[in-house]
Amino acid sequence: MESILHGVEGYMYPNEMELQWSVLIVLYPFITGLVAGAFILASLERVFRVESVKPTYRLALLTALAFLLVAPLPLQLHLGHPERSLEMYLTPHTASAMAMFGFVYLWYLMAVLVLEIWLDYRRDIVRLAQTATGPLRYLYRAMTLGSYDVSEEALRVDDRAGYVITLIGIPSAFLLHGYVGFIFGSVKANPWWSTPLMPIVFLFSAIVSGIATVMLLYMAATRLRQATIDMRCLDTIARYLFYAFIIDFSLEMLDLVHRIYEADESFHTLDFMVKTRLYLPHIVVQIVLGTLVPLGLLALTQLVNLTERARRGTYALAGVLTLVGIFAMRWNVVIGGQLFSKSFLGYTTYKMAFATREGLLPAVLLMILPFVILWALVRLLPPWTDGREAETAA
Amino acid sequence: MNRDRRDFLAQSTKLLFLTGAAQLGFEALLRGEPEAAPNYKTTDHWWGMIIDIEKCIGCGNCVRACKEENDVPREPYYFRTWVERYHVPDGDIERPQVDSPNGGYDGFPEKYRAGDGAKSFFVPKMCNHCAHSPCVQVCPVGATFESPDGVVLVDPTYCLGCRYCVQACPYGCRYIDPRTHTVDKCSLCYHRITKGLTTACCEACPTEARVLGDLKDPKDPIHEFLRTHKVQVLKPQMATGSKTYYNGLDGSVR
Amino acid sequence: MKVLFGHKDHLVRMAALFLAGIVVFLVLKAVFVPKGFGVYGHYRAGALEENRAHPVAYAGRAACVECHSDVPETAKGGGHAFIRCEACHGPLAAHAGDPGEHQAVRPESKVLCARCHAPNVARPARFPQVDPAEHAGDEACTACHTAHNPRQQKEGAK
Incomplete structure (x- = not known):
């Protein structure tokens, strides 16, 4: 009992001593956010014809797929009865914001990402099915679905279909992550979560984190491949990151100002929490280090003429800080929302375990996993368009 | 006492305490086959609860009885029902001091001084069996639900353990049972009230501070009580359709 | 393999794959949704009975006075008259069921x-x-x- 009461201050309802959602649930919106953001970056090229980001188009799609495959794992690991998760598909409760996740997820995975990647890669798949050796050959053959038609007419069909799918994909990506925001934003019992702004704040922070991830991956991958970076592409991505970040920051500030000005019954409690227990992750990491600094760095590259080298360094730093900031934002939403009592009279502490099912170790492994998957995907379906694919594919 | 007299007394006292359906249910209970209790039609009932703060003495009987009856974990810190002690200095309803040592299970050792300019009282808490339950709304699979007779129940064989309902309850009434990894909460002693018995907490309450009521039964005293008292539900701004009515609820209680 | 749908053949194949997936899902749903689900509402109807089947620990006053009919007589008119027996004596359903086997403790x-x-x-x-x-x-x-x-x-x- 003493260990449970440790870190509790003021009055909490007895059942509230234990935090319900752990660091794994922090990963869930973080990872789905990366998916949605990466996809939206990819669709910039496809739908909005931003030609300069073309070098990252396929990388962004594969990144989205790699992260999407991992997205349900933290949820699965967190469940008291993981073996019952199929019930979400069998008897989804339509009134539940969570029930539809399975369907939104499947829709997005199958109907959007897999289809779009397949259509875009079909010419490569057919070529690889005919040239590859070893067991991989069978995989490529399976992926052709037995159709080797890569005539100009067939590719035109693919391009048109891919365009339509991207068109559907953009609202789907918005849905996927706006929806994750709604899971939190619709909990009326929790004033830290309950705001109609939540889905849209989640969405824009998702776009920000996705763009930053693809930007960093592109920089890292070109360096690993010892290829030359396309600065026009990088500058454009950074510009979009800057724009999306401004919208995201404005929305978050709107939420904050609104809370402070309205100062409803929960205000004193939340205010105290932000100034004490959440001060480091919220004020220092999320707002200053993870938002204001990268915004300043990105603004600097827009205002001042920097050398390519300096710009690359600035982008890399801004990108990393952005991801740290967005992760802190997810942390502050998920964990912060459970640190205060719904009686508004007390606070508890989150004690993260290490090597338990919901501890730090599985969280770290789950964060590494998408990069492993991405590495495999890149080997399987090389996304590079600068004429070096032949050597990487072999 | 001879057998005949005992039987006669048993019959007459039974008539005193039980009527109609309740009595038939009770007989099935005594035969040791409670699940066979006949005559209980879910559509004929709509259960609610009255909690009279003016009568609660903070003895903790309800907390102990509930844990006993429903096999609630004693440790570490889970409760289907618990009692809070409020201490409101000088009518400052925004800053009450509240405590609930072990949920009130061991009673409340005296902590405040008489005449310190504050008012003190006990507030028993439990699931409010809301008619528009946020917990039922958010359950992704239908593992928690509102029964046709107005009781919010859990299906532990179907619960995923996603904990969304725990987040959604504004009153902190739900917990994850560490033994089953599924959610648990007050069932309004569904196994008792459907057999004509009252809940364990009401059974154990020495002052009738908690009284179970059937809102669909026109003869139930709950109607008279609600007519003659100024009652309130917890957190009315949550609009959960709570069916746990408090008499004498102070504005500081949340 | 024969090409039936011209240059859209591969799309038709993909569509067939999706259709197969949906059929598999519908079959799984038909097989695995528990019996009685949705009879009264979005839950397993059997859960009602299972909740009712929980054993009783507190027998209730009516069961006590079946044998201890003298106690209400004593209590009559006093401050404790309305208090139910098990409020002080604790849960005694086991005792009520078999008084010989389960002794009540004062x-x-x-x-x-x-x-x-x-x-x-x-x-x-x-x-x-x-x-x-x-x-x-x-x-x-x-x-x-x-x-x-x-x-x-x-x-x-x-």
């Missing part, structure tokens, strides 16, 4: 009475409260008071 009055009657400022002011040590020293409450009717003094009480 509660310790010094502990029991204080639970309700020890002074506490949070208790309603009109509720009778007394400091047991001050009031009776080491003496058991039941030395003077009849537990079932406490205003009734026992013979020989001071």
